[in-house]
Amino acid sequence: MLESIALIIADGPLNLWIQSIYWLWPILEITHFIGLSLLLGGLIIIDLRMAGHFREFNLTATHKLLPIVFLGFGLNLLTGVLFFCGDPLRYSVNISFQIKMVLVAFAGLNALFYYCKINPVIHTWNTAAESPPIAKAVAYTSLITWTGVLLCGRLIPYLGTG
Amino acid sequence: MFSALENTSVALWVGQSLWAYPILLSTHIVGLAIVVGIFAMRDLRLLGFFHGLCPTAFLPLSKMAWMGFIINAISGFLLFTSQALTFISSTPFLLKIACIIAGMAMAGVIQSKLRGELANSGGEAVLSGSIKTLAAASLLLWIAAIIAGRLIAYL
Numbered sequence: 001m002l003e004s005i006a007l008i009i010a011d012g013p014l015n016l017w018i019q020s021i022y023w024l025w026p027i028l029e030i031t032h033f034i035g036l037s038l039l040l041g042g043l044i045i046i047d048l049r050m051a052g053h054f055r056e057f058n059l060t061a062t063h064k065l066l067p068i069v070f071l072g073f074g075l076n077l078l079t080g081v082l083f084f085c086g087d088p089l090r091y092s093v094n095i096s097f098q099i100k101m102v103l104v105a106f107a108g109l110n111a112l113f114y115y116c117k118i119n120p121v122i123h124t125w126n127t128a129a130e131s132p133p134i135a136k137a138v139a140y141t142s143l144i145t146w147t148g149v150l151l152c153g154r155l156i157p158y159l160g161t162g
Numbered sequence: 163m164f165s166a167l168e169n170t171s172v173a174l175w176v177g178q179s180l181w182a183y184p185i186l187l188s189t190h191i192v193g194l195a196i197v198v199g200i201f202a203m204r205d206l207r208l209l210g211f212f213h214g215l216c217p218t219a220f221l222p223l224s225k226m227a228w229m230g231f232i233i234n235a236i237s238g239f240l241l242f243t244s245q246a247l248t249f250i251s252s253t254p255f256l257l258k259i260a261c262i263i264a265g266m267a268m269a270g271v272i273q274s275k276l277r278g279e280l281a282n283s284g285g286e287a288v289l290s291g292s293i294k295t296l297a298a299a300s301l302l303l304w305i306a307a308i309i310a311g312r313l314i315a316y317l
Contacts, residue, residue, distance in 0.1 A: 057219040
């Protein structure tokens with residue numbers, strides 16, 4: 001599927017435009033790095049607090065960080081799509097990129113699970129007590145998955161480019 | 163001195179091993195996310211975002227940021243050894259290091275100010291103008307460090 005998308009994009013106007021501006025690529029990379037810092041920075045606080053650490057933070061107040069997490073994600077989705085369109089034939093066959101995309105999707109499902117199962121009852125928790133095991137599991141899954149996303153992303157130039 | 167560093171066995175291992183360089187780079191990005199992520203959230207809070215989140219709650223979190231910093235100091239040093247001469251004569255690299263040193267110093271100052279506010283106001287910190295200026299400067303320094311770091315490969 002990825003490869004057929006890549007073939008459509010290759011040599012198309014967006015592909016040629018991205019390749020024609022020398023400074024665009026480093027600018028996209030810098031934006032991608034800033035975006036990942038915002039995404040991870042917000043999630044470190046939200047997830048670690050949900051798992052029961054850093055109780056100086058009010059549990060539900062950590063959700064004020066969600067807009068910045070989404071901003072980081074949005075920046076990286078946009079820059080990520082542009083990376084893909086700039087070099088589609090390389091990304092589509094790259095195993096590290098493929099694993100990264102699976103991990104992003106998995107992190108999304110984990111967040112969806114949080115939203116459906118934990119978010120509705122989080123205000124009823126006794127914040128002095130231990131976090132429920134399911135909340136800990138979701139929180140650590142989130143942090144571990146996003147760490148995997150970072151690792152796979154950085155390995156793209158080194159791993160399995162066909 | 164730097165050419166001697168490049169010829170140490172560690173430097174040669176980083177430069178020649180198939181996996182050392184990519185693994186160190188991957189570690190470096192995780193450390194970056196921890197350091198810049200935590201400091202950016204703290205700075206944005208001090209600048210007035212995320213109302214309801216207690217500013218002094220960031221104090222214990224700085225240990226984690228330091229952990230990220232140590233991860234990156236080690237991975238960064240190892241990456242540096244493999245091409246020490248190239249890095250040491252790279253302007254973006256030197257700017258990046260300067261930004262990181264200034265950013266960490268700034269973190270120390272913000273930390274002690276937050277501790278002072280915690281002691282004075284018993285938990286409900288009042289954010290002074292000077293701490294906002296420091297937070298803005300810190301945020302800009304970390305963004306500059308990322309920009310300079312990425313430009314090492316281009317300039």
